[in-house]
Amino acid sequence: MGRAMENALTVWLVIAGAAVITFCLRFSFIALQERIEIPKMVQRALRYAPVAVLTAIVVPLVLNPEPGFTVAPDSLRLACAMAAFLIARASRNILFTVAGGMLLLWSLQAVFR
Amino acid sequence: MSPRSEFLAGIRDLLPSTPGIVMFSVVVGVAAASAGVSVMAAAMMGLLVFAGSAQLVAFQLVAARVPVLVILFSVLIINLRLVMYSMSVAPHFRHLPLKWKALLAHMLSDQVYAFTVLHFESRPDSPHKHWYTLGAGLTLGVPWVIAGVAGFLLGASIPRSWSLDFTLALTFIGLVAPAVKDRGTLAAALTAGVVAVAAVALPMRLGLITAALAGMAAGAWVERWKTR
Numbered sequence: 001m002g003r004a005m006e007n008a009l010t011v012w013l014v015i016a017g018a019a020v021i022t023f024c025l026r027f028s029f030i031a032l033q034e035r036i037e038i039p040k041m042v043q044r045a046l047r048y049a050p051v052a053v054l055t056a057i058v059v060p061l062v063l064n065p066e067p068g069f070t071v072a073p074d075s076l077r078l079a080c081a082m083a084a085f086l087i088a089r090a091s092r093n094i095l096f097t098v099a100g101g102m103l104l105l106w107s108l109q110a111v112f113r
Numbered sequence: 114m115s116p117r118s119e120f121l122a123g124i125r126d127l128l129p130s131t132p133g134i135v136m137f138s139v140v141v142g143v144a145a146a147s148a149g150v151s152v153m154a155a156a157m158m159g160l161l162v163f164a165g166s167a168q169l170v171a172f173q174l175v176a177a178r179v180p181v182l183v184i185l186f187s188v189l190i191i192n193l194r195l196v197m198y199s200m201s202v203a204p205h206f207r208h209l210p211l212k213w214k215a216l217l218a219h220m221l222s223d224q225v226y227a228f229t230v231l232h233f234e235s236r237p238d239s240p241h242k243h244w245y246t247l248g249a250g251l252t253l254g255v256p257w258v259i260a261g262v263a264g265f266l267l268g269a270s271i272p273r274s275w276s277l278d279f280t281l282a283l284t285f286i287g288l289v290a291p292a293v294k295d296r297g298t299l300a301a302a303l304t305a306g307v308v309a310v311a312a313v314a315l316p317m318r319l320g321l322i323t324a325a326l327a328g329m330a331a332g333a334w335v336e337r338w339k340t341r
Contacts, residue, residue, distance in 0.1 A: 007149075007175075008151070008154075010175060010181055011150045011151070011154050011175055012154065013181050014171055014175055014181055014184050014185065015154060015157055015158050015161060015162070017181065017184075017185040017188070018158070018161075018162045018167060018168075018171055018184075018185060018188045019161035019162050021185060021188055021189050021192065022162050022163070022164055022167065022188065022192050022195065023215075023218065023219060025189075025192050025193065025195040025196050025199065026195045026198070026199055026218040026219060026221045027199065027214070027215060027218040027219075028196055028199045028200075029196070029199040029200040029203040030199050030202065030203045030206050030214050030217070030218045031211075031214065031218075033203060033207060038196075038200070041333060041337075043197075044332075044333040044336055044337065045329040045330060045332065045333040046193060046194060046196060046197050046329070047197065047297075047332070047333075047336075048297060048298065048301040048328060048329045048331075048332025048333060049193045049194040049197075049325070049329055050194050050223070050288075050289075050292060051289060051292050051293060051298045051301045051302050051305070051328065051332065052301045052302070052304070052305040052324070052325045052326075052327075052328025052329045052331075052332065053166065053190065053191050053193075053194075053305075053325045053328075054166065054285050054288050054289040054292070055289055055301070055302045055305040055306045055309070055324075055328060056305040056306070056308070056309045056320075056321050056324035056325040056328060057166060057169075057170060057191075057285055057321065058282055058285035058286055058289060059305070059306040059309045059310060059324075060309050060310065060313060060320070060321075061281060061282040061285070062282050063310060065309070065310040065311075065313040066313065067313060067314035068314075069310065069311055071310060077276075077279060077282070080279070080283075081282060081283070081286060084282075084283050084286045084287070084290075085286050085290045087287075088286055088287045088289075088290035088291055089290050089291060092291040093133070093287070094133040094136065094137065094284060094287035094288065095132055095133050095136055095287075096287075097283055097284075097286060097287030097290075098136060098140075098280050098283040098284055098287060101279070101280075101283040101286070102276075102279065102280060102283065105276055105279055106276075109276070
């Protein structure tokens with residue numbers, strides 16, 4: 001099997017698997033009603049899933065960590081990410097956050113690069 | 114309310130969320146293009162998975178040549194929150210035929226869920242309220258798939274010097290920053306962030322899962338400790 005074909009197979013396996021898993025999570029209680037019960041502690045932990053997952057994704061994107069607990073961020077991007085955090089806190093609007101962050105990045109890149 | 118007016122209410126309530134959703138989907142599409150998958154794969158991912166963060170991470174991990182099972186486990190962890198949504202709306206859909214249940218379940222994204230719950234709380238006895246969720250789901254779902262394809266085509270044609278990949282980080286900052294609103298969410302975010310940096314050396318990008326689970330545990334622990 002060639003590299004390209006193997007890659008395409010991987011992609012379609014991922015799509016099919018992700019579709020099935022995601023649907024099962026969404027359908028779980030709607031399908032089974034009260035026949036299952038989640039322990040209180042797990043319910044509590046689930047409430048923190050969005051914040052924990054999103055942070056786990058975004059922090060490495062901005063800080064570019066390296067093995068040995070060191071980070072090597074792009075300083076312009078780091079500055080923009082911090083500004084975007086403030087915009088997001090103030091506006092609670094994704095569109096403003098992304099537009100503001102990108103405009104700032106392009107301005108900083110024009111000045112410093 | 115009639116089915117028609119419920120349906121229209123769902124569309125009306127979700128319309129203000131569509132620009133943000135369109136942009137998020139464009140970002141996901143750009144990421145799909147840079148991961149080197151086909152446009153058909155990007156479109157099917159949007160249609161069948163309909164969950165932005167999971168789509169994004171899945172394609173990143175494909176590009177990083179992570180084994181399929183590890184990718185799927187990551188998708189499972191990222192989408193665990195959907196179980197909460199399912200649990201919360203289940204009583205309202207109890208009377209519906211299985212096909213309706215399956216269709217509405219698939220449409221439970223973060224925003225659709227949030228608006229559905231608000232709407233259902235205000236009128237718990239409306240017999241046609243499931244039409245609201247259908248209207249809401251289509252209002253986000255259709256633009257989601259189209260914008261994903263547009264983002265893919267865009268991403269394939271815009272030069273790297275535009276730094277469009279940074280929209281990814283900005284989108285997640287826009288999602289997570291307003292969600293930190295008490296000690297529990299703060300503990301979850303800080304723990305997940307620190308562990309994500311510390312665990313970067315783990316093989317197969319397992320740092321993401323480790324950090325997410327650590328953050329969830331920290332949030333739950335702080336909440337328990339606070340309420341005792």
